[in-house]
Amino acid sequence: MKLKVLNLKQTLAILASSVAISAFAADDIPQITIDATKPGPTIDRDIYGQFAEHLGRGIYEGIWVGKDSEIENINGFRTDVIEALRDINVPLVRWPGGCFADEYRWRDGIGPRDERPVRVNTHWGGVEEDNAFGTHEFFELVELLGADAYVNGNLGTGNPREMAEWLEYMTGTSTSAVVEERRKNGRDEPWEVAYFGIGNEAWGCGGHMRPAYYADLYNHFATFLKTPRGSEPKFVASGGHTTDTSWTDTLSKNIQRQMAGISFHFYTLPTGEWDDKGESIGFAEEEWFATLWQTLRMDEFIRLNKKVLDKNDPEKKLGFYVDEWGTWYNPEEGREPGFLYQQNTLRDAVVAALNFNVFHQHADRVRMTNIAQMVNVLQAMILTEEDEMVLTPTYYVYDLYQVFQDATSLPVEVTNPASYRMGEKTLPGISVSAARGKDGQLYLSLVNLNPQRAQQVSVDVQGGEYRSAQGRVLTAEAMDARNTFDREPEVEPAQYRAEGEPGELKLELPPKSVIVVALGA
Structure with a gap:
């Protein structure tokens, strides 16, 4: 499947959002904890x-x-x-x-x-x-x-x-x-x-x-x-x-x-x-x-x-x-x-x-x-x-x-979750799932529901030391971005990578994005 890299405009938008996020203390960002020692049912x-x-x-x-x-x-x-x-x-x-x-x-x-x-x-x-x-x-x-x-x-x-x-x-x-x-x-x-x-x-x-x-x-x-x-x-x-x-x-x-x-x-x-x-x-x-x-x-x-x-x-x-x-x-x-x-x-x-x-x-x-x-x-x-x-x-x-x-689901806990509000209703700002794939890799999916604001999350895995995340991200500039017959596609996956230390691995989620990554040592 063809991959693309984020273009300059998209990258600048994400970086600008990341600067805004960095103003928050580390304790204020969502903390994702995956328990790799307690495998759940097969997906x-x-x-x-x-x-x-x-x-x-x-x-x-x-x-x-x-x-x-x-x-x-x-x-x-x-x-x-x-x-x-x-x-x-x-x-x-x-x-x-x-x-x-x-x-x-x-x-x-x-x-x-x-x-x-x-x-x-x-x-x-x-x-x-x-x-x-x-x-x-x-x-x-x-x-x-x-x-x-x-x-x-x-x-x-x-x-x-x-x-x-x-x-x-x-x-x-x-x-x-x-x-x-x-x-x-x-x-x-x-x-x-x-x-x-x-x-x-x-x-x-x-x-x-x-x-x-x-x-x-x-x-x-x-x-x-x-x-x-x-x-x-x-x-x-x-x-x-x-x-x-x-x-x-x-x-x-x-x-x-x-x-x-x-x-x-x-x-x-x-x-x-x-x-x-x-x-x-x-x-x-x-x-x-x-x-x-x-x-x-x-x-x-x-x-x-x-x-x-x-x-x-x-x-x-x-x-x-x-x-x-x-x-x-x-x-x-x-x-x-x-x-x-x-x-x-x-x-x-x-x-x-x-x-x-x-x-x-x-x-x-x-x-x-x-x-x-x-x-x-x-x-x-x-x-x-x-x-x-x-x-x-x-x-x-x-x-x-x-x-x-056919991956094996893993328990995930999100503490200090972000919220996405409109009027009297509130949605979780992020959605997360984790599993051990048939290939033995630990996979993590993340969705940023907010179309306006990027989000940083911290990832920790109990039962393993993971310092990197590599996979693909799906996002675009407009909420109704689409792929049509008369112009170049507006929505295609791009490569994604993040590095850090065990317990301190942080991922930047662009606004209105879907990310699936494999966690690595």
Whole structure:
């Protein structure tokens, strides 16, 4: 991945802020203490999962262009997008939805493409869906990426037989009619399904159900979902949202069939209002603050649901899967509102990093998440326009945080934390997470939430002597800095290094920045 160094203007701004910071006594700056002697739960790589729904240009054009396209492709998949996603080590992809999943007829997406039926995508824009991208294409995608598959089944408009036959089609090894159909369609060996969702948002677009009714349906459908021994996926129940823990409580008490975890959805709306969510660019600091305040509610929601799970599942067998999360803004003017295309700025990068640090803190239960969505939809990694592609600020956060995949979390204490205030509300000035990577390195992530003020922090590690920090920083001059098709990128990682003495290692955090470093002796 290409690195850049901070330009002169950025460097001068950081130094000026650092001079202001140095006026404070050492006791006044935040003190970060990492206890390397007390390893915590593993930060599951699937926390960095992606989501690809049949929505707008998320799949068609964004990922799939077909073999005959003039856009360079690998068997119909955009070469540039595939290579970019490989670079961030995507561990998991969820498909086909989302709301789309509960109207999806899996048989529409198999067999010769020119014979597949056309349907209307009633959820997203009322456009025609030609089913060119179906089951075989999805598994080819995840194989190209080296990722695992999370398939969401149709409980809303489907039936148990339909769902059971789809799972058999994907995983079966016998000579049954369904498995032979898969072989006829070009796939001899079964695929591996890491996760299988039984419905989606049953409280909303998946059927507007009550928790108890959905629990009964889950038990009904799950009874017939069978795979060859050793190939059973982790089954996911459709859970709740925001502060409503009734779904988590009811499902963890009443689902009697196989269940690995309960899903949860939360989108960050700057205003907190669905009718007028806020804009993706051109916002004032008040909206920057409101966005970060809203996204940090994720910690509250996870804590509330963990409390319920700890009561009903003290052995921690169940995971809490945040399989839809991210920013959601007002539709861009001139675009189809149902396509959910939005610009992605430095603010989105900060939102992503804050959520990752929250997920790390709750790694005992949060074992899988999926940002919404991968390409051209909501808080995307990648935006495309015909044969062009740009990498978003959120993409670069996933790049920086790769080192935390399957790392061992470490306790972190922040004393004398800085505060970021606006009106009557207060946010922490910094967000921190630490872990021991699979490579043995000690990694530290830091986010400076304040868009106006740099911050100095002091780092001490119990159980080791660390004198340096080396990694990358993501920042820019404007709060809505972004990467577009018509000019040079405004947000890309830059090299970062700091040196000091054990117990006296100090790091300078530029305003509105995300930093990931390895600590060294």
